[in-house]
Amino acid sequence: MEGVDHLAFERNKAQFDVDEMKIVWAGSREDFELSDRISRLVASDPVFRKDDRAALGRKELFKNTLRKAAHAWKRVIELRLSGEFSALEPEAYKLRAFVDQPAFTDLHWGMFVPAIQGQGTDEQQQKWLPLAYRMQIIGCYAQTELGHGSNVQGLETTATFDPKTDEFVIHSPTLTSSKWWPGGLGKVSTHAVVYARLIIDGQDYGVHGFIVQLRSLDDHLPLPGITIGDIGMKFGNAAYNTMDNGVLTFDHVRIPRNQMLMRVSQVTREGKYVHSNVPRQLVYGTMVYVRQKIVADASVALSRAVCIATRYSAVRRQFGSHNGGLETQVIDYKTQQSRLFPLLASAYAFRFVGEWLLWLYTDVTERLKAKDFSTLPEAHACTAGLKSLTTTATADGIEECRKLCGGHGYLCSSGLPELFAVYVPACTYEGDNIVLLLQVARHLVKTVSQLSTGNKPVGTTAYMARLEQLLQYHSDVKKAEDWLKPNVVLEAFEARAARMCVACAQNLSKFSNPEEGFQELAADLVEAAVAHCQLIVVSNVYALSLLHKHLGDFISTGCIDPKQGSLANEQLRNLYSQVRPNAVALVDAYNYTDHYLGSILGRYDGNVYPKLYEEAWKDPLNDSIVPDGFKEYIQPLLKQQLRNARL
Ligand SMILES: CCCCCCCCCC/C=C\CCCCCC(=O)SCCNC(=O)CCNC(=O)[C@H](O)C(C)(C)COP(=O)(O)OP(=O)(O)OC[C@H]1O[C@@H](n2cnc3c(N)ncnc32)[C@H](O)[C@@H]1OP(=O)(O)O
Numbered sequence: 085m086e087g088v089d090h091l092a093f094e095r096n097k098a099q100f101d102v103d104e105m106k107i108v109w110a111g112s113r114e115d116f117e118l119s120d121r122i123s124r125l126v127a128s129d130p131v132f133r134k135d136d137r138a139a140l141g142r143k144e145l146f147k148n149t150l151r152k153a154a155h156a157w158k159r160v161i162e163l164r165l166s167g168e169f170s171a172l173e174p175e176a177y178k179l180r181a182f183v184d185q186p187a188f189t190d191l192h193w194g195m196f197v198p199a200i201q202g203q204g205t206d207e208q209q210q211k212w213l214p215l216a217y218r219m220q221i222i223g224c225y226a227q228t229e230l231g232h233g234s235n236v237q238g239l240e241t242t243a244t245f246d247p248k249t250d251e252f253v254i255h256s257p258t259l260t261s262s263k264w265w266p267g268g269l270g271k272v273s274t275h276a277v278v279y280a281r282l283i284i285d286g287q288d289y290g291v292h293g294f295i296v297q298l299r300s301l302d303d304h305l306p307l308p309g310i311t312i313g314d315i316g317m318k319f320g321n322a323a324y325n326t327m328d329n330g331v332l333t334f335d336h337v338r339i340p341r342n343q344m345l346m347r348v349s350q351v352t353r354e355g356k357y358v359h360s361n362v363p364r365q366l367v368y369g370t371m372v373y374v375r376q377k378i379v380a381d382a383s384v385a386l387s388r389a390v391c392i393a394t395r396y397s398a399v400r401r402q403f404g405s406h407n408g409g410l411e412t413q414v415i416d417y418k419t420q421q422s423r424l425f426p427l428l429a430s431a432y433a434f435r436f437v438g439e440w441l442l443w444l445y446t447d448v449t450e451r452l453k454a455k456d457f458s459t460l461p462e463a464h465a466c467t468a469g470l471k472s473l474t475t476t477a478t479a480d481g482i483e484e485c486r487k488l489c490g491g492h493g494y495l496c497s498s499g500l501p502e503l504f505a506v507y508v509p510a511c512t513y514e515g516d517n518i519v520l521l522l523q524v525a526r527h528l529v530k531t532v533s534q535l536s537t538g539n540k541p542v543g544t545t546a547y548m549a550r551l552e553q554l555l556q557y558h559s560d561v562k563k564a565e566d567w568l569k570p571n572v573v574l575e576a577f578e579a580r581a582a583r584m585c586v587a588c589a590q591n592l593s594k595f596s597n598p599e600e601g602f603q604e605l606a607a608d609l610v611e612a613a614v615a616h617c618q619l620i621v622v623s624n625v626y627a628l629s630l631l632h633k634h635l636g637d638f639i640s641t642g643c644i645d646p647k648q649g650s651l652a653n654e655q656l657r658n659l660y661s662q663v664r665p666n667a668v669a670l671v672d673a674y675n676y677t678d679h680y681l682g683s684i685l686g687r688y689d690g691n692v693y694p695k696l697y698e699e700a701w702k703d704p705l706n707d708s709i710v711p712d713g714f715k716e717y718i719q720p721l722l723k724q725q726l727r728n729a730r731l
């Protein structure tokens with residue numbers, strides 16, 4: 085019934101203060117109040133309706149996205165929200181909170197602006213950022229090409245310096261050098277940060293960033309030498325098709341020399357290449373920034389799916405009725421708990437590790453300003469590894485949440501198919517997850533190889549300093565509750581990661597050609613990298629479910645024995661029983677509105693069946709009793725068959 089809270093009985097079981105947990109989840113009382121305010125404004129604004137997307141064609145869907153983005157920007161200005169978040173939060177988050185679907189603004193604020201902030205000189209920032217902040221220009225991040233995405237050093241677009249005119253000539257020498265994928269590029273962006281090979285006097289200086297205008301600010305038509313468009317439909321129906329991922333080729337397009345981003349390297353008027361003594365990898369800085377953002381984003385996406393699946397699992401009853409009594413809530417089945425509660429824990433774990441990663445990124449950014457590059461490798465390894473770990477777990481977790489909701493999870497009105505389709509490219513964009521884990525593995529193998537030189541490992545690899553101890557380690561767990569001690573869990577995860585990494589390093593040393601060895605052992609190296617990244621994220625419930633899932637590693641590396649593994653599993657079941665009364669309250673703490681969740685199964689009031697039934701009739705197929713095509717194609721067939729039968 086309308087207005088009745090069908091989940092009140094669940095909410096009354098909570099053993100903690102949900103309002104306090106809402107502040108913890110939001111990060112601060114101010115952020116909670118602001119995000120609560122925005123989410124309610126969005127839910128009450130008809131421009132931001134989401135329930136019509138599945139029925140729109142691509143052009144209507146895209147036009148509707150532009151309308152939402154424009155309205156969102158107007159509302160951010162009207163409400164003077166600009167700048168209200170912490171200084172680190174770009175406008176993107178405010179717009180993203182309003183628009184809540186992939187849109188060109190993600191890349192304008194999430195990559196174009198950070199690229200200029202991170203790689204532009206002070207003068208270039210003073211010129212371009214005010215235009216970008218006021219959205220007088222709209223930018224994108226054009227790095228990936230048809231032929232290369234992971235291998236940035238393999239990019240083919242060229243930027244050739246012309247000393248006669250003090251310009252760079254941007255050119256696409258081959259079909260595979262076509263820029264391909266950049267979000268916002270296909271139909272909207274007026275400018276791009278383009279990554280191209282810097283060529284001076286025939287010498288190739290590698291990949292650098294250049295600001296290039298793509299379209300006229302008067303009539304939005306492509307400028308001379310620019311061929312540009314959308315790359316076509318992507319996975320899912322609405323999903324990422326609200327974004328104009330584009331294709332772009334250059335035919336000898338000229339830009340002024342001062343549009344090469346020159347914080348890291350410079351080209352003088354005479355055509356001299358100057359590389360200040362900073363790591364060339366700073367040109368990758370924007371990717372590092374977005375990877376750490378993607379970790380926080382993973383906790384948001386996973387928590388949305390977990391919220392839906394948890395509330396629905398508390399509403400859904402199946403089997404177990406005695407003497408005509410109520411059937412069992414599926415959330416009470418241990419199998420449902422063993423699939424759902426680790427995801428609930430993961431959402432919180434990723435939320436907190438995302439906060440830690442933001443601290444690490446902020447710290448490394450401050451150090452870079454002081455020319456201190458000492459933590460750059462750690463920042464690269466952590467952002468790459470945690471982006472990979474959290475996006476893989478989240479994509480798999482959203483799909484698991486769909487399955488946890490049975491048949492109704494497969495309905496668009498559950499919100500889960502769309503959430504999955506929008507989310508899964510996160511395992512690919514900003515770095516393919518395997519490629520990134522191999523970067524982590526390089527960092528780990530290098531750390532182990534330097535131990536003998538007295539190089540003390542720091543940061544997230546500090547545990548490697550206790551290698552001798554970890555290689556001798558065997559857990560002294562005697563009873564299930566021993567697994568509740570954080571240090572007991574941590575030591576097991578440290579020992580597992582250390583042993584897997586050392587095993588790889590020892591096997592690598594058997595190869596005369598290290599690169600050949602690295603390729604041959606890549607699968608093992610990826611597993612060692614995952615073990616290291618999981619160590620970073622580890623928290624109690626999350627940790628024990630991981631330990632159970634990867635029990636083979638822990639036993640094969642000798643960290644624990646089968647008996648201790650079964651004690652961990654016993655403790656896990658005990659934890660599930662402790663989580664059970666708090667499950668609905670833990671997802672209420674995310675403070676998501678029904679509008680934001682976009683899910684009938686995840687409704688706050690749990691009033692699922694009447695709303696599912698009501699929603700079904702809205703489908704356009706139900707506009708007519710006899711569907712179009714029936715009389716044309718099927719009825720003649722039926723009648724013919726009937727006639728044949730009477731003969
Ligand atoms: C809404 C607001 C927006 C905010 C974001 C919100 C997020 C959530 C929503 C997201 C919305 C939209 C996002 C979609 C955006 C998607 C955009 C893109 O996809 S942009 C393109 C992304 N492309 C990539 O990630 C390419 C991946 N490849 C690479 O990074 C590199 O090619 C490589 C690292 C794999 C290899 O680089 P290479 O130069 O060949 O280096 P080596 O492997 O040889 O290593 C040499 C040396 O350098 C170190 N290194 C490498 N990378 C870095 C780095 N980034 N920082 C620091 N150091 C680095 C490496 O460790 C080696 O060190 P050694 O000491 O020599 O071992």
Ligand SMILES: Cc1cc2nc3c(=O)[nH]c(=O)nc-3n(C[C@H](O)[C@H](O)[C@H](O)COP(=O)(O)OP(=O)(O)OC[C@H]3O[C@@H](n4cnc5c(N)ncnc54)[C@H](O)[C@@H]3O)c2cc1C
Nearest residue numbers: 225227228232233234265266267509512513514515516518
């Ligand atoms: C939705 C979406 C949005 C995007 N937005 C942008 C954007 O705004 N700007 C932009 O510049 N780009 C963007 N991209 C492109 C994205 O960054 C690349 O697709 C991504 O970096 C992966 O590169 P790739 O496509 O070349 O994959 P590939 O590297 O070709 O991957 C193919 C397979 O090869 C494997 N592989 C590759 N190299 C190795 C190796 N050395 N060892 C082992 N295995 C390997 C991978 O693991 C994978 O299984 C976007 C992509 C998507 C899907």
